[in-house]
Amino acid sequence: MDLMLESFPKLLNATKLTIQLTLLSLFFGIFVGAFFALLRTSKYKIFYYIAYYYSYIFRGTPLLVQIFIIYFGLAQLEWVRDSFLWIFLKEPYSCAILAFTLNTGAYTSEIFRSAFETINKGILEAAKSLGLSKINTFFKIKLPIAIKQSLPAYGNEMILMLKGTSLASTVTLLDLTGVAKHIISTTFRPVEVFIVAGSIYLLMTFIIHNLIKFLEKKYNYQ
Amino acid sequence: MSLLAYGDTGWGDELFFATLMTIAVALTALAIGFLFAAIFVSFKLSDNKLLNLIGSFYTTVFRGVPELLVIYLLFFGGSGAVMYVAKIFGYNGYIEVNAFLTGAISIGIISGAYSTEVFRGAIQSIHAGQFEASKVLGLKKKIYYYKIIIPQMLRLALPNISNVWQITLKDTSLISVTGLVEIMRQSYIAAGYTRDPLFFYSFAAVLYLFLTFLSMKFFNKLEKNYSKGY
Numbered sequence: 001m002d003l004m005l006e007s008f009p010k011l012l013n014a015t016k017l018t019i020q021l022t023l024l025s026l027f028f029g030i031f032v033g034a035f036f037a038l039l040r041t042s043k044y045k046i047f048y049y050i051a052y053y054y055s056y057i058f059r060g061t062p063l064l065v066q067i068f069i070i071y072f073g074l075a076q077l078e079w080v081r082d083s084f085l086w087i088f089l090k091e092p093y094s095c096a097i098l099a100f101t102l103n104t105g106a107y108t109s110e111i112f113r114s115a116f117e118t119i120n121k122g123i124l125e126a127a128k129s130l131g132l133s134k135i136n137t138f139f140k141i142k143l144p145i146a147i148k149q150s151l152p153a154y155g156n157e158m159i160l161m162l163k164g165t166s167l168a169s170t171v172t173l174l175d176l177t178g179v180a181k182h183i184i185s186t187t188f189r190p191v192e193v194f195i196v197a198g199s200i201y202l203l204m205t206f207i208i209h210n211l212i213k214f215l216e217k218k219y220n221y222q
Numbered sequence: 223m224s225l226l227a228y229g230d231t232g233w234g235d236e237l238f239f240a241t242l243m244t245i246a247v248a249l250t251a252l253a254i255g256f257l258f259a260a261i262f263v264s265f266k267l268s269d270n271k272l273l274n275l276i277g278s279f280y281t282t283v284f285r286g287v288p289e290l291l292v293i294y295l296l297f298f299g300g301s302g303a304v305m306y307v308a309k310i311f312g313y314n315g316y317i318e319v320n321a322f323l324t325g326a327i328s329i330g331i332i333s334g335a336y337s338t339e340v341f342r343g344a345i346q347s348i349h350a351g352q353f354e355a356s357k358v359l360g361l362k363k364k365i366y367y368y369k370i371i372i373p374q375m376l377r378l379a380l381p382n383i384s385n386v387w388q389i390t391l392k393d394t395s396l397i398s399v400t401g402l403v404e405i406m407r408q409s410y411i412a413a414g415y416t417r418d419p420l421f422f423y424s425f426a427a428v429l430y431l432f433l434t435f436l437s438m439k440f441f442n443k444l445e446k447n448y449s450k451g452y
Contacts, residue, residue, distance in 0.1 A: 060388075060434040061427045062395035064406060069427065072413065073420035159286070166288030170399070177290050190299035198287045205286040 003192045007183050011197050014179035019204070021165040021175060025100035026158060032101055033108025040113050051109065058106035063164050067099040071171045092171040104161045111157060115150035116142065148219040155212030159205050176200060225416060226425070233412045233422070240408035241429055247326050247404060248391045254330025255390065259337035266342050277338070284335035289328075289393050296328040297400045325397035333390040340386060344379035345371060377448040384441035388434055395430070405429050 039051035058066065074080050074089055088094040119142060127137045169178030180197040184190045228234040258280075265277035284292065300319040308317060348371060356366045398406035409426040413419035 057427070057431065061430045062392040062406070064395045064398070065423055065427045065430060068406075068410075069420065069423040073423050076418065076420045163286075163288040166290045167396075169290065177288055177294075180291060181294050184294055184298050188298060188302065190295045190297075190302070194291060194295040194299075197291055198283065201288060201291070202283065202286045 001192075003183075003187060003189050004196050007180075007193055008196055010179055010183065011176060011193075011200060014174055014176045015200055015204075017168075017173065018162070018165050018176040021096060021100065021168055021173075022158075022162045024097050025104055025165070026161055028097070028101040029104035029108050029161070032105030033112055036105065036109035037112035037116065040109070041116070055106040055109050058103050059110070063099065063103050063167055064170065066103055067096060067167055067171060070099045071095040092168070092173050096165075096168040096171060096173060100161065100164060103164065104157060107157050107160070108154070111150045111153045112146065114153075115146040118149060119145050144219070148216070151212055151216050151219065155208060158208045158212070162201070162204055162208065225412075225418065225421060233408070233416075236408050236412065237405070237425070237429070240403055240405045241433070243322075243402070244391070244394050244404040244429075245433070247322065247329070247394045247397060247402070248387075250322075250326040251329035251333050251394065252387060252390050254326060255333030255335075255337045255386070258331060258334025259341050262334070262338040263341045263345065266338065267345065281335045281338050284332050285339075289332055289396050290399070292332055293325070293328045293396055293399065296324050300324050300327075321397075321400045321402040325394070325400055325402050329390060329393050329397065332393060333386060336386045336389060337383070340379050340382040341375065343382070344375040347378055348374050377452075380441065380445050380448055384438070384445075387437055387441070391433060391437065392430065 036051040036054055039047045042048055042051075070089070071092060074095075080086060080089060088098070123141060123145070124137065127141050132140070165175055166177035168175045169181060172178075174182070176197055180193050184193050187193070226232050226234040226237070228238075262277045262280050265273040266281075268274065301317055304317050304319055308314075352370055352374075353366070356370055361370070394404060395406040398404060398410065401407065403411075405426050409422040413422040416422070
């Protein structure tokens with residue numbers, strides 16, 4: 001019990017980094033996901049295949065491999081070390097965010113793609129016969145429907161990303177899991193630390209879960 | 223390419239055996255997960271409120287907490303628990319728990335939480351009329367489950383079980399933190415030895431892609447086979 005009280009402030013402090021990593025990756029991931037979802041709808045086969053293989057590769061390999069390739073692997077290339085990118089790629093923090101962004105971007109692009117694909121054709125025909133422009137159709141009709149459609153799956157992806165940020169601890173970052181591991185390996189009391197750190201994670205998943213539920217209700221037009 | 227040579231000069235054979243290790247851990251974890259799922263599905267579907275609560279607790283915790291944290295819990299806590307039991311029987315030495323078992327159990331517990339949800343969903347989507355029909359036919363509860371519910375449930379659950387398998391397979395990479403020599407750990411060793419992390423981690427990615435590709439083909443075939451009558 002003492003250990004739980006003692007480790008709580010340390011773990012809470014580390015939670016800041018976990019939240020930061022999650023939010024930044026999700027934020028960038030939305031744009032990456034939207035971009036590749038658009039590429040998937042392109043007429044040009046080459047763009048289609050780029051987007052297809054991007055999502056295939058990032059969804060088919062473990063996040064740990066991706067983060068290791070970016071953090072340990074890219075540093076090996078001389079032209080990377082000589083370029084301006086090195087400012088970012090030498091830092092574990094930005095490497096972690098890059099890896100998480102690309103990973104969540106792949107999943108997000110699939111979610112967006114299927115959301116746009118399931119839009120009823122009749123609605124689009126109705127929009128056309130009302131004389132709505134393409135831009136209007138996209139922003140006023142397609143996008144709201146697609147957002148509503150993708151909310152449940154995106155909620156899951158947010159939770160997966162939150163859990164995924166724990167891998168930041170493998171590249172020396174002291175996020176919630178990193179600090180938890182540090183306390184466990186110095187005190188050899190895994191159960192207490194697991195309960196505290198696990199509860200913090202569960203609280204965050206709970207918040208995400210309810211946020212999505214709230215948004216689903218808000219966007220429910222039926 | 224000489225880095226991948228078979229034998230003492232390259233890392234080909236090491237990586238080959240590491241791949242087998244990954245497959246072995248993933249299969250064991252999936253099996254352990256099914257075992258957990260069988261228990262917790264029955265908890266979740268029972269009429270007992272307390273059992274329901276335990277079932278929900280299990281799936282909520284292990285789907286909401288990062289895999290790494292669970293692995294650390296079992297890795298650092300496992301030998302402590304075993305030594306505690308050994309102490310009761312009068313043994314005071316240090317016992318190290320097998321890394322394979324620790325890894326397979328921790329991934330298995332997580333995989334089981336996902337499987338529980340999959341099987342529960344599949345059972346619940348079976349039409350209630352079948353239950354009534356089997357009651358009218360006077361089937362025993364055991365026969366009803368084994369001959370009617372489970373075969374249908376397997377077909378309905380298959381696409382999602384394929385997902386659970388992919389998650390489990392990818393999660394095994396995290397066991398490398400405990401020192402078990404699977405693909406990730408072997409690549410880490412090779413990368414450190416040759417100072418060529420880019421090549422070895424990329425090769426690890428290729429190996430994982432190959433495994434996920436093969437399993438996708440396998441599950442597609444299985445799905446086709448199971449939905450023959452539909």
